[in-house]
Structure formats: structure tokens, C-alpha cells
Amino acid sequence: MSRPHPQSSRKSSAPWDRLRPVKQDPLESVGFVSKGDNMLLDIKTQESYYHKITARYMQFCTQYSKNLNEAFASLSVDGSTSASADPTRNPPVRPVQTQSLRPTTPAYSARQTSATRTSTQNMAGPNPADGLSIILTALRKLREGLLATSHTVASPVFSQRVHVFNIRLAILALHPPSYHPSLRYLLTVLHTKEHPLPASELREMMVYHILDTALREGDMNKAHALRVRAKASYGIVDRNLDTILKAVVWDDWPLFWQIRSKVDGYIRAIMHWHLDVIRKSTLKAIGRAYMKCDVLWIVQGATGGEMSWEELVEKEDVGWSRDGDTVHIRKPKAKT
Structure with a gap:
């Protein structure tokens, strides 16, 4: 006579009970049109998505006020990079500790002072770089x-508003791949005789474009033109x-x-x-x-008082010796 199988002490649960909504x-949740996602080809979805972006931006400003x-x-500080060597074609991705977001051209490599780096690392809550990357992306x-729906829309006014918002945010975030192509597209394509930008915004965007050309690109002739x-x-x-x-x-x-x-924060960021x-x-x-x-005079002249002497020495590898408030730059030649 066969014995009945012992019942398991573990209660079976329906597999659906384990699933949680993601x-x-x-x-x-929205993808790139260039990658085959069609959600943002709908005009109403575009407007709704823009409202979500602006709300997230306001939340970001409040959180880190x-x-x-x-x-x-x-x-x-944390670093991030675009997907290819062409910075104008790719959005920023999530920060990666071993990569750098900034363009590394010899004359205009972007660096952070140790004070800013420490302040950012000591911020309470989630990393602000994550929030910025999500908004910019x-x-x-x-x-x-x-861009994909521009030929079907009667007025570019909404697109103008999105690009102006994007430019301002990306300038503050010091991210040229996000603001530079957007700035050129706004001024050369979206600003038309039929649908001109407001005079104040046109002036603002033109000033940004000229300063970016002069200070970041280092092309003073083009900037003056x-x-x-x-x-x-x-x-x-x-x-x-x-x-x-x-x-x-x-x-x-x-x-x-x-x-x-x-100047205001936008121009300071471009400077x-x-x-x-x-x-x-x-x-x-x-x-x-x-x-x-005098050490304070050097710091003021070289950094506008935005760095300390120790930070300046570390950043620029200054070899001058300091004695109290005096910095000895060169020794007088001995008389012969």
C-alpha cells in the first residue's frame, strides 16, 4: 500500500501575486523618434510631455534651491557623455563616473573647483546630475x-517655446551639445517673418549665440560678424x-x-x-x-575672487612661493 505524499508546509501562491506594477x-517612458518610437509624433502628446518636463524642472529647482x-x-563633477564624437547629434546619457560630459578642446576644457565639487557631493538626497540628465534627454x-512633425504644423510657436526653454536650461547646465544646435535651429529656421520671436527673446538668443561663438568656440571674427x-x-x-x-x-x-x-546667470554660465x-x-x-x-591681488586678478590661493595653485600648478600675504614670483638677479 503506497503512502500518501507529505504535503508541503509552504503555501502555494498564484504567480500573478508576485508581479508588481513597474x-x-x-x-x-517615451523613446526617441529616431529610434522608432512614435509617441511624440502626436501634437497633443508633445504638449503634455512638455508640461511634464517643465514641472520636473521646477521640482529640480525647488529641491536644490x-x-x-x-x-x-x-x-x-560626475561626468556624462554623448553617444558619438558629434556632440550636436546626441543627447546626454546617464552620468558615468569614468566619463566626462564636457567637450575636451584644449583651450576650453571645463573644470570644477574643489569647493564646488565638495559642495555637490555633500548635497542631501539624489544626485542632481541624474535629474539634469533626465530633463535634458x-x-x-x-x-x-x-522636427519630425514640423511640416504638418501650421505655426512654429510651440516649437519656439520648447527651444527657448531648452537653450536656457542647457546653458545653465554648461552642456553645449544640448543648447548649441538648438540655438542655431531657433535663429535660422524657427524665427521667420511670418512667426518672429518676441523682440526680447530674439535679442537674448542672439546675445547667447554671439557670446558662445566668441568664448566657447574661440572664433572672435565670426562673433563680430x-x-x-x-x-x-x-x-x-x-x-x-x-x-x-x-x-x-x-x-x-x-x-x-x-x-x-x-550679468545674469545665463551670461555668467557662457562666460x-x-x-x-x-x-x-x-x-x-x-x-x-x-x-x-599681494596674494589677494593675484587671486582677485586671476579668478575674480572665485577661487582661493590653494585652489589656484592646484589648478594651474603655480610654482611661486608664498610668505604670509606676499607671493614671491621671481628672485632679483645678483649684481655682478
Whole structure:
């Protein structure tokens, strides 16, 4: 006589009980049109997606309101990269510790001071670089959808609004692959006689374009040509723009730091691309002209007071010796 099989002490559960609904970020649930996702080919979906992006941006600003500048600079601390060597064709991806987001051109490599890096790492809550990457990538997806549907839309006004928002955000995040192609497309394609940008926005975007050309790309001739064209075609004259270009052409570091302290956050962010150049040229000029200087005067002249002497020494590998408040640059030659 066979014995009955012992019953298992473990209660069986229906397989469906183990499934949980996957929590997916609404900004990441939408894909790229170029990758075959058609969700953003619908006009109403585009508008809804844009509202979600702006709401996430406001949430980001509220969450990091006490350290907003450091939060915007966080992408350069943790690093991120575009998908190919062409930065204008790819969105930023999630931050990777071993990669760098910034374009690494010799004259305009973007770096962070140790103070900013420490402040960002000490921020409470999630890494702000993750939030910025999600927002910038979502804007890239939306811009792809707008481009794909541009021939079916009667008015480019909505697309103009999206690009203006994208440009402002990407400038603050110091991410040229996100703002540079968008800026050119806005000024050359979306701004038309039938649907012109508002005068204030046109002036703002033209100033950004000229400064980016001069300071990040280092093409002063092209920047001056754009400035002349902006004045002749649209009557755009900007005193801060002229002052910055003058300071860069003449290598006038007191004027550069003076105007940097007066302009708004967007222009200050674009001026970031010239900081390495102005810092190095200032140190070279001081080294040629003086044998010893006050340490605070050197720091103010080379960094506008944005760095300490220790940070300046570490960043630029300064070999001058310091004795209290005095920095000895060169020793006098012995009389023969």
C-alpha cells in the first residue's frame, strides 16, 4: 500500500501575486523618434510631455534651491557623455563616473573647483546630475518629435517655446551639445517673418549665440560678424555684450571680472568657457611684470575672487612661493 505524499508546509501562491506594477519615470517612458518610437509624433502628446518636463524642472529647482548653482554644475563633477564624437547629434546619457560630459578642446576644457565639487557631493538626497540628465534627454526627445512633425504644423510657436526653454536650461547646465544646435535651429529656421520671436527673446538668443561663438568656440571674427549682422538686421545693441567682447579682445581681466559680477546667470554660465583662458593669461602677465605681489591681488586678478590661493595653485600648478600675504614670483638677479 503506497503512502500518501507529505504535503508541503509552504503555501502555494498564484504567480500573478508576485508581479508588481513597474514604476517608470514618465519622462523616460517615451523613446526617441529616431529610434522608432512614435509617441511624440502626436501634437497633443508633445504638449503634455512638455508640461511634464517643465514641472520636473521646477521640482529640480525647488529641491536644490539652497545649492542651485552647484546642482547645475553637477554634470561636470560626475561626468556624462554623448553617444558619438558629434556632440550636436546626441543627447546626454546617464552620468558615468569614468566619463566626462564636457567637450575636451584644449583651450576650453571645463573644470570644477574643489569647493564646488565638495559642495555637490555633500548635497542631501539624489544626485542632481541624474535629474539634469533626465530633463535634458527628455528635451532632446521632444525636439526630435517637433522636427519630425514640423511640416504638418501650421505655426512654429510651440516649437519656439520648447527651444527657448531648452537653450536656457542647457546653458545653465554648461552642456553645449544640448543648447548649441538648438540655438542655431531657433535663429535660422524657427524665427521667420511670418512667426518672429518676441523682440526680447530674439535679442537674448542672439546675445547667447554671439557670446558662445566668441568664448566657447574661440572664433572672435565670426562673433563680430554675427554682432554686426544682429545690429544691421534687427537693431540689436547690448552694452554687456560689447563690454565682454572688449575685455576678451584686449585681455582686460579687471574688466572681465567686473562685468561677470554684473550679468545674469545665463551670461555668467557662457562666460565660464573663457575662465581657463583669462586665468592663464593673467598669471602669465603677472609673472612677467612683477617680482612679488599681494596674494589677494593675484587671486582677485586671476579668478575674480572665485577661487582661493590653494585652489589656484592646484589648478594651474603655480610654482611661486608664498610668505604670509606676499607671493614671491621671481628672485632679483645678483649684481655682478
